[in-house]
Amino acid sequence: MESFSDSYAEARGKFLVACAGVGARVTSYPREGLLGEIGEALATDVACLGPEAARRAAIVICGTHGSEAFAGSAILTRWLSNTYDSPLDVHVVFVHAINPWAFSYRTRTDENNVDINRNFPADIASPAAENPAYDAAVHLLHTDPSDAARALELHRAYKAHFEAHGWAQEGLIWQGQWHRPDGFMFGGRAPSWSNVTFRRIVREHLSSAATIGFLDWHTGIGQFGEVVHLIFDEPESAEHRAAAGWWGLTTKDDGVFKTGIKPKYRGLLCQAIRQERPDARIAGAVIEFGTADDYQIFRGDLIDRWLRFEGRDHPDANALRAAHVDTCCPSDISWRRLVEARGPELIDQLLAGVAGW
Template sequence: MNPLAPAALAHACFMPTYAGARAHFLAAAAAAGAPTDILVHEQARGPDGSTLSTDVAVLGPRDAERALLVVSGTHGPEGFTGSAAQIALLYRLAVQPPPAGLRIVLVHAINPWGFAHLSRTTENNVDLNRNFIDWEAPPPDNPLYPSLHAALTAQEWSPEALDAAEARLQAWIRVQGHATFVDVLARGQYTHPHGVHYGGAGREWSNRTLETLLQRHLAGVRRIGLIDWHTGLGERGQPFFLCFNEPGDAGWERACRWWGRDRIETRAGFDGSARPRYQGLLFQGVQRYAPAAEVTGAVIEFGTLASAETRRALQADSYLKTHPGLPQDQARALRALLLEAFSPPDPDWKRSVLGHALRIQEQAIQGVEAWPA
């Protein structure tokens, strides 16, 4: 069954800009009676010079032992979908408060620079979802990435140059295999600052901000259910779950009860290949910054385009960073490519993902409520 949200609700929840999404999130939080905590990004500004922030809405008792944590905007333009899901949840909570004893913490735009500038990365071209490694140790190695780098990034944006890069990529895949390609591409790399899925050279502002907000709002919680909203993987308009609890452990089994074993244990989303060995995930950051809590949850994606088209959008994101002086028309076209890959304007897509998101959030609330304290 495909639960479509009402068209009017989708229109009310999906905003076309970071500023609009932020304003609607704060208004929905006020209507739900949720206090907000605004963490201003002092080192970055929006495209028009405006202030950027990560905003947190909180409902439920401070001494709660169980909480649901919902995050949007880890990857910039994917934040439009996460924001819509959070706004819709706040609308629901305005008329039906959360269960007694349950705390709900909604983190809006954890990567506000990427959200505002329509880039999957932070202001430092860092993939935030690869930045939560242990920075006291050397960064993880990805030894095959350098041989892929030139094929994944474009030095010239022309049909000929892009076709040549794709030919190099396909030649690499023929030698190394598709499963190796998926793993090398997705797991993250720490050697090429202008490359794809670059994990950074230290903790990003958003990384430190996550630690701050967890200390402020979830310090006493012992059971955390986590949803980190994303787009780009899976069947178009349908949810694709990436649970990062260990397969078979208590958290994994709990996620299966909340959302269905078929969703948690699927191998869809990677063109039949095994799940990459991801490094530095926000999920792992929550585990690190809330060490006294048990965390169960998932990155939840919504499919958009075929993987090759999504990969081209990643090239566009990189090209925009390395060529800041592009003509306005070309820059606008590349950003439109990014939005089509990570926040499609299609109204039916929005209705589908919002319908699923409402159900998934409700399942998580019920699951966390039933989680023994």
């Protein structure tokens, strides 16, 4: 599994070597003022291939959630190293580690606990609104999951809570919250560094394109090894039909949750592409690789938050951090082989789709 890495520094090194191997044009956006877990410099690296002035472009992002970046980074490196074949009329833009601090520290959120994928609402500067659904379940979320048996009981209580109050309430939690800075899905009170940097990347590298396709790599949603596509345009829209067609999807393939619908996420990173380029035709998806069962994901997420706050000095912090990372990027060889095989294929489908749209 040579494309996978054990650290941000290793992943960045492999990505840059792969970029050099195909002559990609690389622009680095340093994260000034912060160092990584082992003292390394942090940056978001952008690799471009194909004609910069092309009227069609495809942008592929990894590392929106830091601990999920190991898989996305491996896919970008694998594609560049082994399957590079870009359509002549498509400008290809790879964004490696848009949230580099979180990648280095193996956590989902940035140095301020901001979930980058909730940090792009149009009203980010407005006063924080309450999220009653989140507050009603906070006792099940802001708690110590270090003991596996206790975490299992918490998970059972979590499921019972939504069985009693309706799974739509879980969807309200997943939408994001802006009033608990120490909580899950915290969207922040101002644009994060990743927000400002991603908008700059869109303006600097996608300014010529009239048609833009995007793919944002994530992990966790879906059964172990399952590929889940999340398309956020309206199902009857031309953009939804285009993205579904690129990846050969039917309506049922477009990932759903227990309620039968996706939560109405606010502040997604991919929404910034349309905010910055409202004149362009834009379609795409978040693509997830499933990693574990519901309990493991639940405990892994609780561990991640708890280690950032109440559990920072726990004697088993390193082992618990590793358990969290394994729910985002399993060490299982068959899973990694699947990611290395399917990931580049999904990029190829994006490029072919954009070229023909």
